[in-house]
Amino acid sequence: MLVQALNGLQFGILLFLVAAGLTLVFGVMDVINLAHGVQYMLGAYLGASLAAATGSFWLGLLLALPATLACGLALEFLIFRHLYDRDHLAQVLATFGVILTLNEAVTLLWGSAPLQVATPALLEGGITLMPGLQYPLYRLAILAAGLATAGLLWLLVEHTRAGALVRAGASNRPMLAALGIDTSRLFLLVFGIGAMLAGFAGMMAAPILSVEPGMGDTVLILAFVVIVIGGIGSVRGAFLAALLVGLVETLGRSLLPELLRLVLAPSPARQAGASIGSMLVYIAMALILAVRPRGLFPARAG
Amino acid sequence: MAIGRRAVLGVAAAGPLALPAIRARAQGASVKIGLVAVQTGPQAALGTQLRDGFLQGLKHTGGKLGGLPAEVVMIDDELRPEVAVTKVRAALERDKVDIVAGVVFSNILAAIMRPVTETNTFLISTNAGPSTFAGRGCNPYFFTTSYNNDQVHSVMGQAATDSKYGRVFVMTPNYQAGRDAAAGFKSRFKGEVADEVYVPLNQLDFSAELAKIAASKPDAIFTFMPGGLGVNLVRQYRQAGLASIPFLSTFTVDEATLPAQGDAAVGFYSAAPWAPNMENAANRRFVADFEAAHGYVPGSYAAQSYDAAMLLDSAIRKTGGKLADKDALRAAIRAAEFQSVRGNFRFGANHYPVQDFWLCQVAKRPDGKFQTETVRKVLENDTDPWAVECRMR
Numbered sequence: 001m002l003v004q005a006l007n008g009l010q011f012g013i014l015l016f017l018v019a020a021g022l023t024l025v026f027g028v029m030d031v032i033n034l035a036h037g038v039q040y041m042l043g044a045y046l047g048a049s050l051a052a053a054t055g056s057f058w059l060g061l062l063l064a065l066p067a068t069l070a071c072g073l074a075l076e077f078l079i080f081r082h083l084y085d086r087d088h089l090a091q092v093l094a095t096f097g098v099i100l101t102l103n104e105a106v107t108l109l110w111g112s113a114p115l116q117v118a119t120p121a122l123l124e125g126g127i128t129l130m131p132g133l134q135y136p137l138y139r140l141a142i143l144a145a146g147l148a149t150a151g152l153l154w155l156l157v158e159h160t161r162a163g164a165l166v167r168a169g170a171s172n173r174p175m176l177a178a179l180g181i182d183t184s185r186l187f188l189l190v191f192g193i194g195a196m197l198a199g200f201a202g203m204m205a206a207p208i209l210s211v212e213p214g215m216g217d218t219v220l221i222l223a224f225v226v227i228v229i230g231g232i233g234s235v236r237g238a239f240l241a242a243l244l245v246g247l248v249e250t251l252g253r254s255l256l257p258e259l260l261r262l263v264l265a266p267s268p269a270r271q272a273g274a275s276i277g278s279m280l281v282y283i284a285m286a287l288i289l290a291v292r293p294r295g296l297f298p299a300r301a302g
Numbered sequence: 303m304a305i306g307r308r309a310v311l312g313v314a315a316a317g318p319l320a321l322p323a324i325r326a327r328a329q330g331a332s333v334k335i336g337l338v339a340v341q342t343g344p345q346a347a348l349g350t351q352l353r354d355g356f357l358q359g360l361k362h363t364g365g366k367l368g369g370l371p372a373e374v375v376m377i378d379d380e381l382r383p384e385v386a387v388t389k390v391r392a393a394l395e396r397d398k399v400d401i402v403a404g405v406v407f408s409n410i411l412a413a414i415m416r417p418v419t420e421t422n423t424f425l426i427s428t429n430a431g432p433s434t435f436a437g438r439g440c441n442p443y444f445f446t447t448s449y450n451n452d453q454v455h456s457v458m459g460q461a462a463t464d465s466k467y468g469r470v471f472v473m474t475p476n477y478q479a480g481r482d483a484a485a486g487f488k489s490r491f492k493g494e495v496a497d498e499v500y501v502p503l504n505q506l507d508f509s510a511e512l513a514k515i516a517a518s519k520p521d522a523i524f525t526f527m528p529g530g531l532g533v534n535l536v537r538q539y540r541q542a543g544l545a546s547i548p549f550l551s552t553f554t555v556d557e558a559t560l561p562a563q564g565d566a567a568v569g570f571y572s573a574a575p576w577a578p579n580m581e582n583a584a585n586r587r588f589v590a591d592f593e594a595a596h597g598y599v600p601g602s603y604a605a606q607s608y609d610a611a612m613l614l615d616s617a618i619r620k621t622g623g624k625l626a627d628k629d630a631l632r633a634a635i636r637a638a639e640f641q642s643v644r645g646n647f648r649f650g651a652n653h654y655p656v657q658d659f660w661l662c663q664v665a666k667r668p669d670g671k672f673q674t675e676t677v678r679k680v681l682e683n684d685t686d687p688w689a690v691e692c693r694m695r
Contacts, residue, residue, distance in 0.1 A: 007509035014507075112346035114533045114562035119541070126543060133516030134543030139509075208541065209506055210533035210562055214344050218504045254510040257499070267498065274476045274500035 003129050004254050005247065010139050012246020013146030017201030018219050019226040019238045020153060021194030027233015028169040028190050031083060032091045035075065035098035036198055036223065037216025043068045043199025044206045044215065045106055048117045057120035057207075064203050065196055072195020076188050084187070099217070107213045117206040142204050149197070150239050157235050166190060170233035222249075225281060229288050231295030241296060245281055252280035333370045333618060333625060336390065336399035338414065340406050341378040345529060347558050348406045348603050349378070352428060355604030356403065358592050359611025367611070368618025370625075375399055383413035390414045394421055400625050401426065403610050406603065408432040408451070408479070419443040422628055424635065426614070428607040431654065433482075437691035440652040443628075445635055447610045448602070449575055450654050450686035451479070454552050455486025457573040457659040458524060461680045462491050462550055469496040470550070471520035473511060475531060476500035483526035483552060489687075496520040508535050512542045522548040533562045540566035555664050557601030560672040567664045572674055575655070576605045576644045577662045579675040584612075585643040599673045609642050616640035646683065652692035656685050 022036045046067045051060025079098060083091045119138050126134035157163035165186055168176045177183045202216070209215065226245050230237030257273030264272065288296065337356055340349035353376065366372055375397050379386035393399045394417070402418045403426040405411045411430040418425040419441050427446040435441060436450050462470055472487060472495055474480035484498060496518045499511055515523060527535045532554035539549060549570040557578065560567060578589050578599055588608050592600045600608075617634035621627060636649050650656045659681040662674040 003513045004510055007507070007513065010509070011507050107342075107346065112344060112350070113558065114347075114530055116562045116564045118564075126541065128543075130513075130516060132519060132544070132546075133513060134541070136541040138541065208534070208538055210530040210537075212344050212530050212533075212562075215530070218506060250507075250510045253501075254514060270498050271476065271481075271500055274502070278476075278502040 003133065003135070004250055006129075006135065008247035008250035009243060010143050010246070011250055012243035013143055014201060014205055015219070015222055015226055015246055016239050016242035017146055017149060017204065018198055019223040019230070019242050020149070020235055021197035022223050023227040023230065023233055023235060023238040024166065024190050025194045026227060028166055028173075029080075029084065029187050030173065031080060032088050032095065033080070033194075034092060034095040034220065035102070036194070037218075037220030038099050038102040039068065039072060039075075039195045039198040039216070040202040040205075040219055041106065041211075041213070041216035042071055042102065043202030044117075044209075044211045045110055045115070045202075046071075046199065047203030048115045048206055048211050049110070051117060057118065061200075061203050064199060068199025068202075069192050069196040071199070072192045073188065075195065076191040080191060081184070081187075103213045110213075112213060114210040114212040115206075117211060119207045136208075138207060142208075145204060149200070150235075153235050162186075162189070222281070225285050227295075229285055229295055231298040234295070234297040237295055237297030244284070248284050249281055253277040256280070331370055331623060332373060333367050333401070333614075334373045334375060334397065334399045335367075335614070336375045336377050336393040336397070336402040336404075338377045338379050338386065338390065338402065338404035338410065340381045340410075341376075342380045345381055345406065348429075348529075351558055351601050351603035352404055352406055352607045354592070354596050355600060355607035356428070356611050358588065358595065358600075358604070359608040359615070361595070362587070362591070363611065363615045367615045368620070368623055370618060370623050377404070379405070379407075379410045379414075381407060381410065383409055386410045387413050387417055391417055394418065394423060399423070401614065403614070404428055404607065405430045408434075411435075415441070415444065424628075424631065426610050426635075428610045429603050433686075433688050436652050436654050436686055437688035438693075440692035440694055442632060442653075442695055445613075445649065445653040447613060447655065448606045449657070449659075450688060452482065452486040452489075452688075453659065453681075453684060453686045454573050455483045455526065456490045456687075457661075457680050457684075458550050458552055458571075459487040459490035461571070461573060461661045462487075462522060462524065463493065464680065465522070465548075467521040467548070468493045469518075469520045470494075471496045471499075471515050471518055471523040473499040473501065473515075473523060473525045473527075475503045475505070475527065477503055480526060484524075487524050487552075491524075493521075503531070505531065506534060508538045509542070512538060512544060515544060515547070516542070520547060522550050524550045525554055526552045527554045529559065532559050536563045536570065537566045545569065555674065557599045557673060558603065560664065560674075561598070563664075564672065565666065567672065568666055570664050571677070572662050572664070573659060573680065574602055574662050574674065575657045575659050576602055577660060577676045578605075578673045580643065580645065582641075582643070582645050584641040585645075588643050599671050605643050609640070609644070609647070612640040612642070613638060650685050650689045651694060652686070652689045653694070654686050654689065656683055658682050659684055 025033045047060050047064035050063045051057045123138040123141050126136040129135045226241045230241030256277045257270045260269040260273045339353040377389045401424045405427050406429045408430045425444050429448050431446045431448045431450045472484050474483045555567045555570045555572050616639045620634035621630045646658050661677045661680050663677050665675045
């Protein structure tokens with residue numbers, strides 16, 4: 001049970017890394033960025049290639065960050081810049097196009113077979129949580145990295161001038177522009193950081209998940225669930241919602257079949273439990289939205 | 303929608319043979335194969351294996367099948383049944399292909415089955431082997447050079463019984479093929495199933511299930527996690543320190559996923575009718591030439607397609623190149639007078655192979671690449687369980 005809770009937390013942290021960038025972009029810029037998952041995938045691929053080229057995971061990680069930042073800035077400059085004044089449908093269509101294009105480009109460049117990224121030697125091994133089961137050190141490192149990122153983001157958003165602008169942008173954008181703030185530069189910055197966060201998440205996930213084309217698409221759906229639950233534009237909301245989604249996902253999957261076994265025969269209980277377990281996140285989202293239609297911590301005023 | 307690339311293999315494969323090949327085409331005596339292989343999306347690696355295997359076979363026959371210059375029309379099914387049907391119809395009607403071969407996934411095979419066989423064209427599946435066409439749905443124009451899916455899972459059940467594992471933990475994805483895998487395993491497993499867990503098809507993180515496995519302390523686990531699912535599971539299983547529990551699997555560790563699984567998969571088990579290390583002349587030649595040409599280790603997808611090319615070569619030669627005489631061609635295919643890379647190979651009454659099945663284990667080769675290697679023969683000359691229901695017309 002404790003182990004499952006830890007698993008849930010760790011999955012939640014990974015989700016947070018993806019969702020944080022998404023909520024910033026969505027909240028501040030009011031752009032639906034379906035291509036965020038692709039940026040996560042790019043991070044994993046760039047990290048994997050750079051780690052292979054330099055022979056060191058850490059060097060790969062270090063180089064992948066500016067690389068994903070550059071990709072994000074290029075995307076903003078070439079595509080997203082032209083979408084700010086369009087409606088959401090146009091944004092969805094355009095960013096969906098970006099998904100298709102980049103997924104295909106990745107297949108062309110790296111091939112369609114999944115890539116392998118070795119766990120760095122420093123974080124090899126694990127600690128024994130219960131007899132026969134090791135908790136890999138690397139997963140603890142993901143927890144630590146996620147918490148550190150959350151802390152850094154909190155500092156950046158709550159206690160710096162740039163952060164104040166971001167918060168202001170999230171709550172009332174026309175007013176911010178009227179006050180003489182260069183919103184297009186702010187947007188470029190936010191988008192770049194969002195892309196870098198996604199890339200960082202992808203790179204961190206690479207040693208435990210398979211690096212393959214389309215890997216971002218599954219994460220993207222959960223990341224949207226997270227930001228909707230958390231309240232669009234709110235980093236704090238995204239953090240709590242990510243932990244919540246991680247816990248509900250993991251605990252639901254592991255406990256539901258057992259619970260259903262009390263009322264059903266074992267075999268149908270297992271199948272029904274598994275099915276309901278994967279629905280649970282969305283049920284939780286529906287419930288939360290029924291009570292708080294704007295999410296847990298809405299950023300936008302009135 | 304346009305058909306993908308075409309390759310005139312008589313020209314591409316063998317330079318010196320090019321001239322006679324073209325002359326023969328002018329006389330109309332040639333054979334056109336429509337090769338269905340997924341080239342789009344995350345499963346494209348499997349389609350690539352399938353394609354390269356078939357083309358390797360054609361290289362060994364000098365770009366000909368039974369003496370006729372062969373032309374291959376590539377068909378990318380995009381893993382979408384409706385796309386597959388459209389493209390295969392176009393290949394039949396516009397390109398006038400004589401035979402359709404390939405197909406990685408069962409749902410694609412199910413979609414193109416009627417369009418192909420209704421035109422009295424032979425369809426040779428080189429991977430997909432669903433039960434649907436093995437029993438009552440067997441078809442005189444359909445052959446497969448792979449296996450019946452249920453067989454492979456049951457082989458692992460037999461292997462677990464032979465290894466005297468008392469309690470086995472079963473984990474498969476929550477969809478039809480996943481439930482079939484669990485049922486197939488249990489059909490020959492005599493011990494106790496410690497627990498059955500079904501996971502969503504898009505599962506990324508297995509830590510919840512891994513904790514369950516550790517808590518239930520089984521003698522072994524049985525799993526069926528194709529593609530990226532298997533890559534994630536194998537790595538996380540190893541990282542969680544569970545590798546001391548034998549990992550029995552089907553379609554989870556194979557040559558298509560091993561490059562991504564690497565060291566994490568070493569020592570894990572799978573069941574198959576073929577492995578790259580099999581000791582026979584045909585297989586040694588196939589594996590050596592395939593690796594030299596393509597730079598990666600061939601998997602079962604490639605091996606079964608290579609066999610299909612060799613099968614067609616033998617059959618067309620037997621009929622003297624008369625493709626129009628369908629009954630003669632069917633009899634010649636059924637005779638299967640070719641050297642399979644698997645050693646033993648013949649067709650059962652339902653046109654599915656009757657063959658040996660092996661327990662295989664992942665090993666790292668001296669050159670640093672990974673492959674599955676045979677451990678022991680589990681079933682000999684095994685006929686799939688549906689063959690008795692087939693009444694071939």
